[in-house]
Amino acid sequence: MIRAILACSGLDKPEGSVAREVAIRVAAATGSEIICPVLLNRAPARYKKALGESALIVVDGCPTRCASKLATTLQATVDRKVLISDAVKATGRSLKPALTLAPDDLALTQSIVDELLRNLNAPTPVEELASAFESPTEYIVVAHDKFEFRIPAVDYLFNENDVWVRALDGVARVGISDYMQQKLTDINYFDSPKADGTVAQFGELGTLESAKAVFEIIAPASGAIVAVNPAVVANPGLINEDPYGAGWLVELKLTAWQQDIELLVDGGAYADVVKRKAAED
Amino acid sequence: MSETTFMSVQRDKIPWFPTIDYNKCTFCMECDTFCPHHVYERRHGDPKLVVANPNNCVVFCRACSKTCGPEALSFPDKTKILAQIKQIRAGESVK
Numbered sequence: 001m002i003r004a005i006l007a008c009s010g011l012d013k014p015e016g017s018v019a020r021e022v023a024i025r026v027a028a029a030t031g032s033e034i035i036c037p038v039l040l041n042r043a044p045a046r047y048k049k050a051l052g053e054s055a056l057i058v059v060d061g062c063p064t065r066c067a068s069k070l071a072t073t074l075q076a077t078v079d080r081k082v083l084i085s086d087a088v089k090a091t092g093r094s095l096k097p098a099l100t101l102a103p104d105d106l107a108l109t110q111s112i113v114d115e116l117l118r119n120l121n122a123p124t125p126v127e128e129l130a131s132a133f134e135s136p137t138e139y140i141v142v143a144h145d146k147f148e149f150r151i152p153a154v155d156y157l158f159n160e161n162d163v164w165v166r167a168l169d170g171v172a173r174v175g176i177s178d179y180m181q182q183k184l185t186d187i188n189y190f191d192s193p194k195a196d197g198t199v200a201q202f203g204e205l206g207t208l209e210s211a212k213a214v215f216e217i218i219a220p221a222s223g224a225i226v227a228v229n230p231a232v233v234a235n236p237g238l239i240n241e242d243p244y245g246a247g248w249l250v251e252l253k254l255t256a257w258q259q260d261i262e263l264l265v266d267g268g269a270y271a272d273v274v275k276r277k278a279a280e281d
Numbered sequence: 282m283s284e285t286t287f288m289s290v291q292r293d294k295i296p297w298f299p300t301i302d303y304n305k306c307t308f309c310m311e312c313d314t315f316c317p318h319h320v321y322e323r324r325h326g327d328p329k330l331v332v333a334n335p336n337n338c339v340v341f342c343r344a345c346s347k348t349c350g351p352e353a354l355s356f357p358d359k360t361k362i363l364a365q366i367k368q369i370r371a372g373e374s375v376k
Contacts, residue, residue, distance in 0.1 A: 064311060064350035085352070160287055161341055202341050202359055213317065216344045263288060263367075276285075 003032035003120075004047075004054035006040065006071055008061035008084070014095040015061035015084045018109050021101060022059050022082065025113045030120065032057070037067055044074055055079035057116075068189075072211050078189050080120065087112045133166060133173050135245030140271045142179070144278035149179040151267045151274065152244055158270040159202070161218035164244065165264065167257060172221055174205060175248040176239060179274045183281070184210040187236040192228045193250065199225060201260045205250055208239065221260040223252030287340045290369045297362050298335030299345060303328055305353035312345040312354060320345070340366075 007023035010016015027034050033050050040047050051074065058081045060067050071078050088095055088108065095105055136152035143149075156164045162180035165172045181187065189209040199205055205217040205225075229248050232238050239247035254260070265273065287295055298320065299312070308329045313321040322333030340362070346354040 062350040063347050063352065064309070065348070161339065200360070202363055204343075207344070207347065214315070214344050214347055216342055216347075218341045 002054045003030050003057055003079070004035055004050040005032050005057045005059065006035045006037060006067050006076075007059035008067045009037055010061040010066075011099070013061055014097060014099060014101070014105070015088070017099050017101050018084045018088070018095065018105065018112070019059045019061040019067075021106070021109045022084065022113055022116070025110070026057065026059075026116055029113070029117055037070055040074070041070060051076045057120075058082070060084065068209070072188060072209065075188075075211075080116070081189065081191060082112065082116055084112065087115070133168060133248070135242065140267050142271050142274045142278065144275070147182060147278070149177070149182065149274050149278065150244075151177065151179075151271050153267050156244065156267055157220065157261065157264040158267070158273070159218060159220040159264055160273055161202075161220075163205075163218055163220045165220035165252075167221075167254060170254055170257075171226065172223065172252045172254050172257075173248040174217075174220060174250050174252060175243055176208065176215070176217065177270070177274070178243050179277070180215065181240050181243045181247070183213075184208060184215055185212050185240075186210055187239045190232055190236045190239070190249065192233055193225055195225055195228045195250075197225050198255075199223065199252070201256070201263065208236070217249065219252075220264055221252055221254055222256040223254045225250055226253045227251035288366055288370065290366050292336045292340070294369055295340055295362060295366060297340045297357060298338040299332055299343075299354045299356055301328075301330065301332060302353045302355065305351045306330065307351050307353075309350065311348045311350065315348045316345050 005023045005027050008016050008019040010019060023034055035047050035050055056076055056078050058067050058071050058078050060083045062085050091108060093108055096102060138153040139150040140153050141148050141150055156166050158164050162177045164177055165174050187208050187210045191207045193206045199219045201219055201222045203219045205219045208215045228250050232247060232249060285292055313323060318337040320332060320334050320338045322331055323329060324331060343356050
């Protein structure tokens with residue numbers, strides 16, 4: 001696979017120094033082209049070929065996520081992302097405020113590189129545990145102005161954060177509602193949770209990004225994350241096309257379902273939530 | 282406009298909203314630009330940014346903090362807030 005790397009060049013922060021170093025090392029290990037964000041911003045035509053033909057790795061330094069925003073502005077398709085400040089936190093260490101990286105910062109940088117390379121080489125996350133989920137056939141439709149928001153009439157439960165859950169034999173699929181996918185518009189990145197982690201109800205199951213917004217996926221139920229939808233990771237547009245079917249996000253092995261249900265609403269009650277939210281938009 | 286209820290609980294009974302650490306905030310206004318719910322408000326005086334409409338904040342959403350370069354935004358502990366919501370739903374008083 002041909003890859004290109006778009007990294008924060010953050011010259012004024014240590015996270016930027018790490019991002020730059022990560023880009024150089026990953027490029028060397030994978031034979032990828034490095035895209036200069038400053039030049040890309042100034043003359044996007046220079047990288048038209050690289051962006052069009054390569055799987056893009058985006059390396060952001062800090063949560064301002066300049067590189068991600070640049071990719072979004074240019075409508076580039078992103079294959080993988082790393083946020084250095086989060087990656088550093090995940091190691092339990094912190095960077096020194098200096099812009100020149102000390103030996104232990106470089107060791108930390110290499111560990112981030114190693115993790116990224118492992119992810120790049122890993123097979124697409126995990127198998128689907130339950131395949132008996134069928135797309136809904138009966139919908140409640142909430143109409144607002146020129147929009148119509150579909151909500152499955154049965155089998156799907158919702159939290160008020162616009163995330164659905166459908167349970168079957170102790171396993172559940174999770175996704176976002178038609179209302180939320182329309183509100184986000186074209187979704188271009190699914191920052192997925194780790195497929196071997198666990199989540200508590202109302203914890204975070206990753207984020208979705210569109211040109212318009214970043215959406216935090218609030219878990220509708222507690223459980224072990226047993227699958228991340230590889231088709232959506234590869235093509236987040238599936239969420240827009242089929243939010244209740246092919247656009248599912250993760251599968252959970254449920255751990256407290258009877259308790260979790262109490263804080264969820266059914267399709268009819270969620271329709272009232274959508275009506276209220278649409279009126280406030 | 283604020284949501285009036287969340288999970289059948291009056292929104293103003295749920296203390297979920299961001300807190301700005303003014304020792305870290307650089308007033309880049311990324312959070313205010315990002316948040317579609319007008320939780321933040323820019324001011325001419327000091328400080329230049331405040332959490333003006335805390336009850337507009339979507340309960341359990343922390344997306345604005347992901348836009349904050351200097352990591353100046355924090356939110357309450359979700360588990361504690363959830364426990365409070367459950368208590369209120371059960372008709373108990375919150376300590």
